[in-house]
Amino acid sequence: MPPITAGTLIPPPSTSSSQPLLDLIIQIVSLLLLSSLNVRSFVGRWQVLHSKLSTLHSALLEVSDSPHWSENPLVHTILPSLLSTLQRLKSLSDQCSDSAFSGGKLHMQSDLDMASASLSSQLNDLDLLLRSGVLYQSNALVLSQPVPGSNKDDTEFFIRDLFTRLQIGGVEFKKKALESLVQLLNQDEKSAGLVAKEGNVGYLIHLLDFSSQPSVRELAASAVSVLSTASDESRKRVFEEGGLGSLLRILETGSMHLKEKAAAAVESITIDTENAWAVSAYGGLSVLIEACRSGTPQLQATAVGAIRNVTVVEDIKTSLVEEGAIPVLLQLLVSSPTDTQEKAAMSIAVLASSGEYFRSRIIQERGLQKLLQLIHDSPSFNTIENPLRALSSLAVSDPIARILSSSTLFIMKLGELIKHGSLVLQQIAASLVANLSISDGNKRAIGSCMGSLVKLMEMPKPAGVQEAAVGALASLLIVRSNRKELMRDEKSVMRLMQMLDSKNEVISKTFPLAIVTAVLSGGSNGCRRRLLEAGAHQHLQNLADMNIAGAKKALQRLTGNRLRNIFSRTWRE
Template sequence: MHHSSAAVSGELTKPQTATAPLQPLLDLITNVLSLLLLSSLTVRSFIGRWQILRSKLFSLTTSLSSLSDSPHWSQNPLLHTLLPSLLSNLQRLTSLSDQCSSASFSGGKLLMQSDLDIASSSLSTHISDLDLLLRSGVLHQQNAIVLSLPPPSSDKDDIAFFIKDLFTRLQIGGAEFKKKSLESLLQLLTDNEKNSRIIAKEGNVGYLVTLLDLHHHPLIREHALAAVSLLTSSSVDSRKTVFEEGGLGPLLRLLETGSPPLKTRAAVAIEAITTDPETAWGISAYGGVTILIEAVRSGSNEVQEHIAGAISNIAAVEEIRTNLAEEGAVTVLLPLLISSSTSTQEKTASFISLISSSGEYFRDLIVRERGLQILIRLVQESSNPDTIEHALLSLTQISAMDTVSKVLSSSTTFIIRLSELIKHGNVILQQISSSLLSKLTISDGNKRAVADCLTSLIRLMESPKPAGLQEAATEAVKSLLTVRSNRKELIKDEKSVIRLVQMLDPRNERMGNKELPVMVVTAVLSGGSYAARTRLMSLGADRYLQSLEEMEVSGAKKALQRLAAGNRLKSIFTRAWKDH
């Protein structure tokens, strides 16, 4: 049997020492090969098999000739294992040739057929290994840098040569060579992420993927998985190469059946591969949805974190969402929003957010699985802005259901939390919170409880970015101003009133849509407050509204009428008093 199969399932073996000179060995092989080619002409039994063997022996002659022409062939340590193995196989074939050349073959036919097939297969492997060595180009350069990492200052060509040599040893060498090659590969990937692109281009990633199979030595499989995991996490190019070379299937198998450390490595790689939408569909193609959900159900905290990320990634592919829901992803993932790490919560919240935006079926599913209570709790307790954002988006989607809207509208603690996010959250959280606040049917008592966020909402009305923020803030202000005490509070807030009037100014470009401040002014004046009219008039609101009416801005005429109504009434009363 061929050397590279040695010890793959048992102990790692040391390679033969590289001290014996190789030239005499090559001469001996060439001599035995010449005699074998002659003797094979005289075989009388199994002629068909020998014709195939002769073509392989001719091919071997060509490979050995190219080998001896390579300037540095004798320095390559792989040949200290490969050539003795080849010689042994040729000597075995010589013995079989003699048996098949006798006038009447008396041995067992099935046994001879088996022996010839084994020798032929082994010969194919030797020829393949020699061709790989010759193609790699490593025999044409001095092996000074072999298996010692090129220094950080090395140029791309040096690193490319090292990688070719490394993968040649990985493919041809026995278990110990494989182990050392993988250790060097891991070092190379750890030292510099840029190396991953060169490895993806120059190395045989497909062969690396085959080392993930369960029949390989556990240590070799573990090293190979670590290398694949680093490749998937390093660059888009190397990640794509791993996928294209069929890496997803073996990774899913390891996630399903591997030891705990292997499952964690596999989970990291699967999350990275699914980052790209064009490869995310592969999970479904490999039947991986069930495996992922089971990994969340029974995996360690680390596995749960990365698989939650992978599920969130593949949920971006619309066709996979239904499959995820049917397999129970929502049921399994929702509890992670309470009892897991910050990172796991964020990834899970992202998935729930995607699912909630996908239609009524998914929204019903979330509510049925107690998702509403979990999401409210997450918004209340999380300090991670991204997690809160995903949770709020989910709540916004499911609030389209009347029952959900009633629960959110009547929860004083939730309404107060929204006001806190409007005051202190980042701009995205401010926008989502404002929008949700304006859509809920809130009691006057709860509106009074959050009056202190009016200042922030007025300020947000001035922000042209992100798109939709000004509209959301305006709608929230209008909602809160239906309560008389809130209108009084706003009028007392001098800075906010000045801001509001400045937004009416036709020259103020920050407020492109003048209908928005007009709507707020109309809302402020809705109770007919004399103080409100006086304050707005003193700041010149009437002049701006006059201009906006002339520009035919919707609502400006109505706002101007409300503003002027008090003055007209006052002048009527004054005149009547004087007449009296």
């Protein structure tokens, strides 16, 4: 048997009065079954009660036949309250069977309804106990906290026992059951999947209501938070049981500690796009924004993560902005830990790419300045990607494009990213260089990134990276000194020749042809001579013979001026 650990539920010792108490209850039920058939008043209500009593009688006999019922502490909580209900029903039965009864009908009707409701609740508890199977296994085994790697059947049985205690037991039972549940959930993802399958997750979520005792509510929030973040299966179960609405209510009015747990769960649940839309349906957009505005750093990090997840839902974006998300997100860009900054930047990037309305709102809130500040101040390239994406989207606006084009500091940053950034950063930076109207002086200043752009031309993935590299390189080659510098770079020239080779079928010839044409556009004899020495003439001739678009034009530029120079020299002579 696995050892008993912290959080293990310790049952109270069995008492010698258990069996006589159960026998007494069964005897009273038998009497009530007979007397309920002989009542003279409220016959209809007693017919309903007779049906419930009959079900109760069967359940009690099943409990009595269970080998370990007397060891289960929940039975000791149910039987006394059940005896009290039955004694009350016996008194009411006697009154309703008395032909001389002349009491108040409304009062009797109320008493019968209350007793019937109590009986239904206790029947439900007994049914839960019997269905869980906990009465058929020794209490000592059931209550041992499973350790990692425990037998699956034992773990499932333990889970059913925990949820039985949650639903039937009092506050202390619930607290200890929840403590054990949280401990189990924190073991591994497998345990969370078993809890989602075997446990009553809906009841666990019910414990998040404000009517629950505070310590029970906090433990339930911990359990739901772990379930929401542990696995796809458990996260889906929490959402299907209505957990998102309860978590958002906690996020709105709970203690800061509870809010942190709720926000972590909401962030995880909204990872699934089909769940994210429901945040708006529950009125949760303003709740998430307020958590970002005034929460602790931990709360802000998870709340902004949920907003990031929600921004991908097309129908919610406008509402999110109208609720005031943009100024809050921009503030998080410049005054938060790295993880929070990244999530806020991703949200801004998504909104900036969603249309002119969103871009104008970002610009109105000085988003351009804050994005630039984050890019320039960031000590690592890891946090630049999404701010750069946002700037790329904002640059669709001509005024913003002019501002970015005239910023030498920003242009130098783009050159640095093309040389040393990740492939994604290189692509975004190259696209910006290709599309911005950069001055010749700034183009010369970042000319050293041309070798990296040539390398990017060889990259078939991600989609669009070759086009971005060619566009940026063609823009830089407008400057004469950059053309000469590229031709002095042996590795870059060799790469261009390899890409021009008709035997190289991996690279589209459109890309190297565009760059050779750009290099030759200035009429520099030095550049032309360098290309001829590298073997460009033969490659271009082969491509022209194959009728590759652009090859004849590049070949003419490579050879045309040379022929004219020969004719000119002959004429002078």
